[in-house]
Amino acid sequence: MTIEEMRIRIDVLDRQLVELLSERARAAQTIGNLKAATSLPVYEPEREKIIYANVRAANKGPLPDIELTHIYERIIDVMRALQRNELASQRNAQAAQVERDRSGLAADARASETGKKQ
Numbered sequence: 103m104t105i106e107e108m109r110i111r112i113d114v115l116d117r118q119l120v121e122l123l124s125e126r127a128r129a130a131q132t133i134g135n136l137k138a139a140t141s142l143p144v145y146e147p148e149r150e151k152i153i154y155a156n157v158r159a160a161n162k163g164p165l166p167d168i169e170l171t172h173i174y175e176r177i178i179d180v181m182r183a184l185q186r187n188e189l190a191s192q193r194n195a196q197a198a199q200v201e202r203d204r205s206g207l208a209a210d211a212r213a214s215e216t217g218k219k220q
Contacts, residue, residue, distance in 0.1 A: 123177070126177070126181065127180075127181060127184055130181040130182075130184055130185055131184060131185065131188050133185065134184070134185030134186075134188045134189055135188065137185070137189075138188075138189050144182055144185045144186050144189065145182060150178055153174065153178065154171050154174060154175075157170055157171065157174050158170070158171065
């Protein structure tokens, strides 16, 4: 194969990697929601150890295990940040809803005091 043909092949592989990483990110978001619902922490070091062991076991080369582990460390960091952002968004939405509810209750109370609905 020529360099150009190999570059085209790499471009195809890169697009596949992006699709797989996006799918993994969606799964991480779902897990983040489940963790929030069950009050589990975002950071679970034992689970990460299992992931690294699985990656090393699946590695057929040419990347050395340590390099593949470094790549996965970064992927997991990004996925963990995604989960934290998702949880923060949920907390912000809940806080905003509580504030809206309070504002609505206050407006209703004022309206009932004056005898008219605002």
